[in-house]
Amino acid sequence: MKKILGTTLTLLGLTVFGQAKEDSIQFAKISTEILNKGKAYNELRELTKNIGHRLSGSASYEKAVTWAEQKLRDAGADKVWLQEVMVPVWVRGKESLQIKTSGGKWKSLKMLSLGNSEGTGGKDVSGEIIMVRSMEEYDKLSPEQVKDKIVFFNYPFSQTYIETFRGYGDAAKYRSTAASLTAKKGGKFAIIRSLSSAFDDVPHTGSMRYQDDKKIPAVAVGSTTADELAELLKSQKITAKLNSNCGMKGEKLSHSVIGEITGKKDKSVIVVGGHLDSWDVGEGAHDDGSGIVQSIEVLRTFKNLGIQNNHTIRVVCFANEENGVKGGVMYGKTVKENNEKHLFAIETDAGGFTPRGISLEMDNEKRKQIQSWADLFLPYGVYDFKNTYSGTDLYPLHDLGIPTAELVPDSQRYFDIHHTEEDTFEKVNRRELLLGASTLTQIIYMIDKNW
Amino acid sequence: MKKILGTTLTLLGLTVFGQAKEDSIQFAKISTEILNKGKAYNELRELTKNIGHRLSGSASYEKAVTWAEQKLRDAGADKVWLQEVMVPVWVRGKESLQIKTSGGKWKSLKMLSLGNSEGTGGKDVSGEIIMVRSMEEYDKLSPEQVKDKIVFFNYPFSQTYIETFRGYGDAAKYRSTAASLTAKKGGKFAIIRSLSSAFDDVPHTGSMRYQDDKKIPAVAVGSTTADELAELLKSQKITAKLNSNCGMKGEKLSHSVIGEITGKKDKSVIVVGGHLDSWDVGEGAHDDGSGIVQSIEVLRTFKNLGIQNNHTIRVVCFANEENGVKGGVMYGKTVKENNEKHLFAIETDAGGFTPRGISLEMDNEKRKQIQSWADLFLPYGVYDFKNTYSGTDLYPLHDLGIPTAELVPDSQRYFDIHHTEEDTFEKVNRRELLLGASTLTQIIYMIDKNW
Numbered sequence: 037m038k039k040i041l042g043t044t045l046t047l048l049g050l051t052v053f054g055q056a057k058e059d060s061i062q063f064a065k066i067s068t069e070i071l072n073k074g075k076a077y078n079e080l081r082e083l084t085k086n087i088g089h090r091l092s093g094s095a096s097y098e099k100a101v102t103w104a105e106q107k108l109r110d111a112g113a114d115k116v117w118l119q120e121v122m123v124p125v126w127v128r129g130k131e132s133l134q135i136k137t138s139g140g141k142w143k144s145l146k147m148l149s150l151g152n153s154e155g156t157g158g159k160d161v162s163g164e165i166i167m168v169r170s171m172e173e174y175d176k177l178s179p180e181q182v183k184d185k186i187v188f189f190n191y192p193f194s195q196t197y198i199e200t201f202r203g204y205g206d207a208a209k210y211r212s213t214a215a216s217l218t219a220k221k222g223g224k225f226a227i228i229r230s231l232s233s234a235f236d237d238v239p240h241t242g243s244m245r246y247q248d249d250k251k252i253p254a255v256a257v258g259s260t261t262a263d264e265l266a267e268l269l270k271s272q273k274i275t276a277k278l279n280s281n282c283g284m285k286g287e288k289l290s291h292s293v294i295g296e297i298t299g300k301k302d303k304s305v306i307v308v309g310g311h312l313d314s315w316d317v318g319e320g321a322h323d324d325g326s327g328i329v330q331s332i333e334v335l336r337t338f339k340n341l342g343i344q345n346n347h348t349i350r351v352v353c354f355a356n357e358e359n360g361v362k363g364g365v366m367y368g369k370t371v372k373e374n375n376e377k378h379l380f381a382i383e384t385d386a387g388g389f390t391p392r393g394i395s396l397e398m399d400n401e402k403r404k405q406i407q408s409w410a411d412l413f414l415p416y417g418v419y420d421f422k423n424t425y426s427g428t429d430l431y432p433l434h435d436l437g438i439p440t441a442e443l444v445p446d447s448q449r450y451f452d453i454h455h456t457e458e459d460t461f462e463k464v465n466r467r468e469l470l471l472g473a474s475t476l477t478q479i480i481y482m483i484d485k486n487w
Numbered sequence: 488m489k490k491i492l493g494t495t496l497t498l499l500g501l502t503v504f505g506q507a508k509e510d511s512i513q514f515a516k517i518s519t520e521i522l523n524k525g526k527a528y529n530e531l532r533e534l535t536k537n538i539g540h541r542l543s544g545s546a547s548y549e550k551a552v553t554w555a556e557q558k559l560r561d562a563g564a565d566k567v568w569l570q571e572v573m574v575p576v577w578v579r580g581k582e583s584l585q586i587k588t589s590g591g592k593w594k595s596l597k598m599l600s601l602g603n604s605e606g607t608g609g610k611d612v613s614g615e616i617i618m619v620r621s622m623e624e625y626d627k628l629s630p631e632q633v634k635d636k637i638v639f640f641n642y643p644f645s646q647t648y649i650e651t652f653r654g655y656g657d658a659a660k661y662r663s664t665a666a667s668l669t670a671k672k673g674g675k676f677a678i679i680r681s682l683s684s685a686f687d688d689v690p691h692t693g694s695m696r697y698q699d700d701k702k703i704p705a706v707a708v709g710s711t712t713a714d715e716l717a718e719l720l721k722s723q724k725i726t727a728k729l730n731s732n733c734g735m736k737g738e739k740l741s742h743s744v745i746g747e748i749t750g751k752k753d754k755s756v757i758v759v760g761g762h763l764d765s766w767d768v769g770e771g772a773h774d775d776g777s778g779i780v781q782s783i784e785v786l787r788t789f790k791n792l793g794i795q796n797n798h799t800i801r802v803v804c805f806a807n808e809e810n811g812v813k814g815g816v817m818y819g820k821t822v823k824e825n826n827e828k829h830l831f832a833i834e835t836d837a838g839g840f841t842p843r844g845i846s847l848e849m850d851n852e853k854r855k856q857i858q859s860w861a862d863l864f865l866p867y868g869v870y871d872f873k874n875t876y877s878g879t880d881l882y883p884l885h886d887l888g889i890p891t892a893e894l895v896p897d898s899q900r901y902f903d904i905h906h907t908e909e910d911t912f913e914k915v916n917r918r919e920l921l922l923g924a925s926t927l928t929q930i931i932y933m934i935d936k937n938w
Contacts, residue, residue, distance in 0.1 A: 071646045195522045195918070198867055233918060390841075390899050392868065416649055417843065417897070419870045446868075446897065448841050448918045467646070467684060467899045 059412055059485075062343075063478050067416060069337055070474045076329035077466040079107055080388070083328065084319035084461040091316040092356040093125030093288045100312050101291050104328065104353045108295030111332050112339030113351070115298070118291035121366040123356040125288045126152055128316055129281025133227070133255055135165070135265070137272050145265075146237050147255045148456075150211060150228070150244040151315060151359045154251040155280030161253070162186075162277035163224045167269050171209065174217060182221035186276045188269075189214050189228045190262050193451065200233050200447040201386070204454075207231045211256070212245050219250035225278055226254040229262035234452035237261055241315050242455045243359045253278060292363040296350035297338060305348045306483055307381035308334050308476055311357030311364075311429060318459035322450060325461075326388025326469055328353050330443075333473035334480060345484050347379055354429040357385065361428055368432020380483045382441040383427025384476060387454075388469040389445035393420025394479055397430075398439030409482055418475050420444055441479070443472055510863055510936075513794075514929050518867060520788055521925045527780035528917040530558055531839070534779065535770035535912040542767040543807040544576030544739045551763050552742050555779065555804045559746030562783050563790035564802070566749070569742035572817040574807040576739050577603055579767055580732025584678070584706055586616070586716070588723050596716075597688050598706045599907075601662060601679070601695040602766060602810045605702040606731030612704070613637075613728035614675045618720050622660070625668060633672035637727045639720075640665050640679045641713050644902065651684050651898040652837070655905075658682045662707070663696050670701035676729055677705040680713035685903035688712055692766050693906045694810045704729060743814040747801035748789060756799045757934055758832035759785050759927055762808030762815075762880060769910035773901060776912075777839025777920055779804050781894075784924035785931055796935050798830055805880040808836065812879055819883020831934045833892040834878025835927060838905075839920040840896035844871025845930055848881075849890030860933055869926050871895055892930070896923055 070076075083103060090097040101118065108116045133147040149155060166181070167188040168174040174189070189210045194203040214226035230240035237258040244254050255278065257265070268274055293312060296305070310327020314320020331351045338345055355363030371378060382394070394413075396403045407421045426440035434440045445468075453459045521527075534554060541548040552569065559567045584598040600606060617632070618639040619625040625640070640661045645654040665677035681691035688709035695705050706729065708716070719725055744763060747756075761778020765771020782802045789796055806814030822829060833845070845864075847854045858872045877891035885891045896919070904910045 067649065068647050196519050198518065198922070200918070235917070390897050417871075420868075446841050448922065449916050452916070465900050465903070466686070467651070471649070471899065 056412070059482065062481060063412055063416070065341055066337060066477045066481065067474045069341055070333060070470050070477065071467065073340070074333055074470040074473060075336065076333040076469055076473050079329040079332065080321065080325050080464060080469065081461055083325045084321045089314050089316050089318055089320050090312065091126065092123040092290060092313045092359060094316070097290065097313055101293055104293040104312055107332050108293065108335065108351060111295070111336035113295035113297060113335060116295040119294055119366060119370065121290055121292060121355050121362050122287045123290040123362050124360045125285045126359055127282060127285050129155065131155065131280035131282060134277045135274050137268065137274060142277065145257055145261050146239055147257050148239040148241040148317065149280050149282045150254045150256055151241050152243050152245065152284065153215060153254045153282055154284070155253055155282040156278055158279065158281050160277050160279050161224055162275055165227070165265070165269065165274045165276050167266060177221065179221040182218065182223045185223050187214070187218040187223045187226050188265060189226060190266055191229060193231055193233050195233070200451045203233060204231055204451055211242050213247070215244055215252050215254035216247035216250065219252045223252070225252050227276065228254065228256050230256045230258055232259050232451060235259050238456045238458055240455045241317060253280060290355050292355040292367060293353040294350060295335065296348050297335060297345060299347040300344050301346035303348055304377040304379050305350050306379050306480055307350050307352055307433070308480060309352035309354055309429065310384050312353040313356050313358050315358055315455050317455070318457045319461055321459050321461045321464050322387040323454055323459055324357070324385045326464060326472070327384035330384050330388065330469065330473040330476055334477045337477045343481065347484050349480060349484065357429050364429030365432050367429070368436060371433065372436055378433060378438045379487050380439050380441070381430050381433045382443065382476065382479065383430050384443040384472060385427050385429070386443065386447065387445050387450040388464045388472055389447070389449060390468040391418050391443060391445050391472045391475040393418055393423065393444035394475070395423035395425050395442045395444050396421060397424055397426040397434055397441065402439050413475070413478065416471065416475060416478070443476055445472055507863070510933070513932060514863055514867070516792055517788055517928045517932065518925045520792055521784060521921050521928065522918065524791070525784055525921045525924060526787065527784040527920055527924050530780040530783065531772065531776050531915060531920065532912055534776045535772045540765050540767050540769055540771050541763065542577070543574040543741060543764045543810060545767065548741065548764055552744055555744040555763055558783050559744065559786065559802060562746070562787035564746030564748060564786055567746040570745055570817060570821065572741055572743060572806050572813050573738045574741040574813050575811045576736045577810055578733060578736050580606065582606065582731035582733060584708070585728045586725050588719065588725055593728065596708055596712050597690055598708050599690040599692040599768065600731050600733045601705045601707055602692050603694050603696065603735065604666060604705045604733055605735070606704055606733040607729055609730065609732050611728050611730050612675055613726055616678070616716070616720065616725045616727050618717060628672065630672040633669065633674045636674050638665070638669040638674045638677050639716060640677060641717055642680060644682055644684050646684070651902045654684060655682055655902055662693050664698070666695055666703050666705035667698035667701065670703045674703070676703050678727065679705065679707050681707045681709055683710050683902060686710050689907045689909055691906045692768060704731060741806050743806040743818060744804040745801060746786065747799050748786060748796060750798040751795050752797035754799055755828040755830050756801050757830050757931055758801050758803055758884070759931060760803035760805055760880065761835050763804040764807050764809055766809055766906050768906070769908045770912055772910050772912045772915050773838040774905055774910055775808070775836045777915060777923070778835035781835050781839065781920065781924040781927055785928045788928045794932065798935050800931060800935065808880050815880030816883050818880070819887060822884065823887055829884060829889045830938050831890050831892070832881050832884045833894065833927060833930065834881050835894040835923060836878045836880070837894065837898065838896050838901040839915045839923055840898070840900060841919040842869050842894060842896050842923045842926040844869055844874065844895035845926070846874035846876050846893045846895050847872060848875055848877040848885055848892065853890050864926070864929065867922065867926060867929070894923055894927055
């Protein structure tokens with residue numbers, strides 16, 4: 037196809053070299069503009085420090101909506117609007133987890149209830165802890181062994197995978213299913229070892245899901261607490277006591293924020309986006325404040341460099357990725373209903389770390405075409421086009437047959453801080469954040485030009 | 488050569504696939520061992536927290552020597568020894584830099600004297616500041632314009648280069664030559680804008696060099712102080728006053744620390760190393776505590792996995808890289824005098840960040856051979872074999888015709904903290920550090936097996 041044509045032209049000594057050179061010059065312009073004049077880092081400071089974390093349904097999320105609207109206008113969007121969507125309202129409230137050995141005193145543990153979990157309704161719920169190291173171990177337990185117990189799923193995050201998203205994927209089922217599995221055998225609540233690549237005492241929240249109506253609580257503890265608990269359980273019985281107010285409090289009208297620059301040739305759409313909501317701890321800096329400010333930077337860069345976009349470049353700041361994906365689903369639904377042609381959609385929701393690649397979820401022909409541009413990206417440290425997943429918010433678009441993608445930043449540090457108090461602005465490096473924005477702008481420039 | 492042979496074998500359907508597969512299995516073993524059982528991170532904690540920074544000639548450097556000796560023995564070295572070397576003794580002492588506008592009050596600035604700089608001998612030295620933005624601007628000034636002035640070289644670190652070492656290289660001449668250039672035209676001392684990729688108020692030290700006997704002081708200020716000073720100078724005259732005790736205090740006997748596991752087939756040597764000294768601020772964590780603990784990890788991994796090394800694998804913890812390179816020079820001199828055959832030497836002195844490649848300084852044939860192994864490294868995020876420099880401590884070996892190399896970690900964060908109070912253990916990520924150690928072990932495994 038394109039590539040063969042290119043090769044042929046090269047053999048003929050024709051203009052393909054000029055073409056590649058033109059693209060290469062444009063790539064350098066984009067990178068130079070963003071590294072020197074990018075505003076993403078300062079905007080991230082505003083979002084994280086002035087607004088902070090912003091769970092769906094919270095007042096701070098609504099502040100973030102107003103903020104994002106303004107930032108899209110400032111960046112030069114031709115059109116900015118809010119897309120209505122009903123989101124779940126989950127509230128943490130007060131929570132405490134204590135343990136005691138027989139004859140010992142109660143000792144508080146650092147913990148976080150898992151997102152979407154029901155609490156104890158403000159009452160103490162206690163029982164003896166039994167620990168399992170894996171699903172296989174849990175499956176062997178009889179209901180008699182689990183009845184009235186607290187099940188502690190102490191499954192460690194695998195350090196072996198090079199891409200930490202694989203370690204996360206491997207452990208994710210413990211977070212999502214621990215409560216329902218425990219309830220099925222009559223346990224009182226579940227404790228999980230956090231999905232964390234770090235060896236520290238930072239608990240990680242994140243969404244869980246009930247499989248039925250037996251809604252018992254699930255909480256997470258940090259790696260060192262998990263290790264200490266395991267050590268104690270070797271020699272003695274431990275009682276745990278949970279008291280928490282968390283729970284789902286219905287739904288609320290909320291919004292995704294959308295801004296675009298209109299296509300000069302046609303109105304077909306190229307989407308770049310991240311999610312505006314975050315968990316209710318830390319500042320949602322890497323997850324996914326970074327993705328929001330990077331996406332806005334793409335739009336600003338097209339405007340500032342005066343790049344004539346053939347197609348509409350649209351930034352979508354999705355609502356409610358963390359505990360419902362209602363924003364992503366609503367966006368997909370609207371695209372379908374309006375029969376709105378989309379060429380390509382890319383999400384950035386893997387942290388504001390130094391970019392290494394782009395993951396491509398699309399047919400083989402389109403993937404190969406993008407891979408044929410790899411040499412243009414290589415000078416920017418972006419070499420990895422092998423992955424075939426895309427962002428959570430984009431699955432509804434993928435289901436409509438739209439080619440989707442995700443920025444692949446370096447993953448080593450992400451799961452140290454993901455969904456924790458530690459996901460703060462200070463953990464984001466300015467140049468790394470801006471380089472990610474540059475990669476996004478470059479791929480969108482190529483798609484806009486060639487598709 | 489090798490590669491053609493490989494291709495031929497593949498065409499013949501012979502053992503090359505088995506060979507590549509065997510290497511690939513060994514790479515995975517190395518990575519799994521280090522990511523799960525590596526001790527480099529804990530050792531770095533010991534070095535940085537128990538010993539701290541360790542400038543050549545200081546008591547803490549000598550503590551680091553004893554520590555490194557022990558760690559090499561613990562790691563399983565067959566032989567550990569100290570290599571004597573005379574090192575310069577530079578001492579910072581007390582220092583202060585103040586500025587004042589005409590009629591205003593003195594105001595202290597955060598600053599660091601540059602390493603190897605002479606101070607003011609404890610006396611106040613003051614004068615009017617004149618600012619230049621570049622060497623070209625400075626060259627245009629007459630001695631009359633500079634006489635008795637304080638020259639402020641406000642050259643910004645370029646944000647445009649993707650690899651920040653290029654930005655550093657571009658700005659480095661300001662640090663090394665500012666004092667002598669200022670002295671030549673009769674100025675009293677020089678202030679430089681720090682060689683920093685960050686926009687903060689952290690001054691960066693680092694070595695400077697006198698070109699002649701006119702030894703006037705040179706100091707560095709952080710980026711925001713530099714910007715504020717530039718702003719003030721737009722509208723008014725500013726006087727600066729420096730008082731410092733720093734200076735060169737002769738030489739002292741010190742040591743590089745060396746440990747090795749003896750080659751099973753022959754005694755030719757493969758070197759992996761970093762430098763044990765650091766600047767006298769911060770903890771020398773990325774620069775170059777990381778390199779030291781990664782190098783020791785290589786040796787430990789060969790032992791722990793029971794890899795039969797054909798050649799001698801030698802870890803060299805070089806003395807005095809920062810302000811003299813006396814350790815590297817002595818090592819090269821000894822190799823030459825003893826006519827000790829060296830196959831390859833690699834240094835890790837660019838921070839303990841996630842690895843991206845290996846820089847290769849050697850003849851084309853050897854470089855191409857290593858590049859032909861790229862597919863083995865790719866699953867570990869190591870793809871970049873294009874660079875052709877190697878570590879400072881290895882230049883004496885390079886001059887002897889020995890192939891040299893350097894680990895290429897991601898460079899985005901390095902020059903935010905390089906040579907500052909901020910280069911602390913907390914800035915190093917465990918997995919990133921260990922992945923670097925894994926890359927070093929993998930390349931040495933390949934060299935040992937194939938050369």
